[in-house]
Amino acid sequence: MSRPAFDAKGLTKVYGEGSAAVHALRGVDLTIPEGEFVVLLGPSGSGKSTLLNILGGLDRPTEGSVHFEDKSLTDMNDAELTRYRRDHVGFVFQFYNLMPSLNARENVELVTEIARNPMDASEALALVGLDQRETHFPSEMSGGEQQRVAIARAVAKQPTVLFCDEPTGALDSTTGRAVLKVLTDVNEKLGTTVIIVTHAASTAQLADRVIHFADGTIREVVLNETKLTAEDIEW
């Protein structure tokens, strides 16, 4: 096993207080080796997005520790956490969050103009198979194409880790497969650690590691001996 990208111990997250308190995470220990393709599966409300947000530096646990490589995320101040997100992390969400008034290349350039070591916006769009669509606006693209622009935007800054929250949640099976193919390409070609939260059990067939979540805890971690390709998974 390669060195860990993430090492989390005893993570808890409580939203609210007293009788209104929601225990979203109830003591999560987790190691994710760098370069893996990881899928977090579990029912709605089981704490998957909460964990993703903590690993991605968007939120902090109530208790517990998280290390990214040799750095403690839980000991970082807000400015350090912002720098961690800027330098190391890409996010892809269910609804693509593209700027409607900007074309595909300009949407990607929003990130490449401020990143430390970006790839060229055109190169990022070619990676997701949209090199012919650079000047198209979001309203001129299908949901799957818009999600691929969002992935190009996230990977253009060459993040160490790509976090995806329900990346195919709004897509039909054909466009969903195309998006998953792009995510496996990013993992294999760029070596990016990819961590996907999803309800879609089919996505687990692509993963190195499947983490089953229930009720704020990890129920089971399954290592896939054989991974399928996006074309071959059963949807």
Ligand SMILES: Nc1ncnc2c1ncn2[C@@H]1O[C@H](COP(=O)(O)OP(=O)(O)OP(=O)(O)O)[C@@H](O)[C@H]1O
């Ligand atoms: N900001 C918040 N304030 C209060 N409760 C929250 C907040 N965010 C999440 N929760 C609660 O924490 C629990 C875990 O939510 P989380 O979004 O992590 O689950 P999930 O497994 O990602 O669910 P889904 O698959 O529906 O997105 C849920 O009960 C949710 O209502």
